[in-house]
Amino acid sequence: MILEAAILSVRPGEQGAFERAMAEARPLIGASPxxxxxxxxxxxxxxxRYLLLVWWERLEDHTQVFRGSDRYAEWKKRLHHFYDPFPVVEHFAAPLVVQPDPMRPVTPD
Structure with missing residues (x-):
C-alpha cells in the first residue's frame, strides 16, 4: 500500500468553493483502479491549508493509471485552480510504526 500526501494551500477566500469542489471531485478518484x-x-x-492523503494499492495506480485518465483531467479542471502555490505531491511506503488506535495514547512498555 502506498500513501500519497500533499499540503494543499487554497487561494484566500476560496475555502468554501474548494471544499465543495473536492466533495464533487471525490468520485473521480474513487473510481480509479x-x-x-x-x-x-x-x-x-x-x-x-489542507492535508490530502490518498491510499493506493501501487505507486503506478496513481502516477500512471489515474494521472493518465480522463478522470484526472476532470479532477485537475475542478481543483487545480484553487492552489497557490501548487502542491508538492509525495508518495510514502508502508509505515515503520503503527499505533492501532490513534485515539488511545501510547503507554510505555
Whole structure:
C-alpha cells in the first residue's frame, strides 16, 4: 500500500468553493483502479491549508493509471485552480510504526 500526501494551500477566500469542489471531485478518484481511500483534513493553524492523503494499492495506480485518465483531467479542471502555490505531491511506503488506535495514547512498555 502506498500513501500519497500533499499540503494543499487554497487561494484566500476560496475555502468554501474548494471544499465543495473536492466533495464533487471525490468520485473521480474513487473510481480509479488501485484507489483504496482518501482523507482531506483542514489545518487548524491556517484555514487556507489542507492535508490530502490518498491510499493506493501501487505507486503506478496513481502516477500512471489515474494521472493518465480522463478522470484526472476532470479532477485537475475542478481543483487545480484553487492552489497557490501548487502542491508538492509525495508518495510514502508502508509505515515503520503503527499505533492501532490513534485515539488511545501510547503507554510505555
Amino acid at each position: 488501485g484507489f483504496r481511500g482518501m482523507e482531506v483534513r483542514p489545518c487548524l493553524e491556517d484555514g487556507r
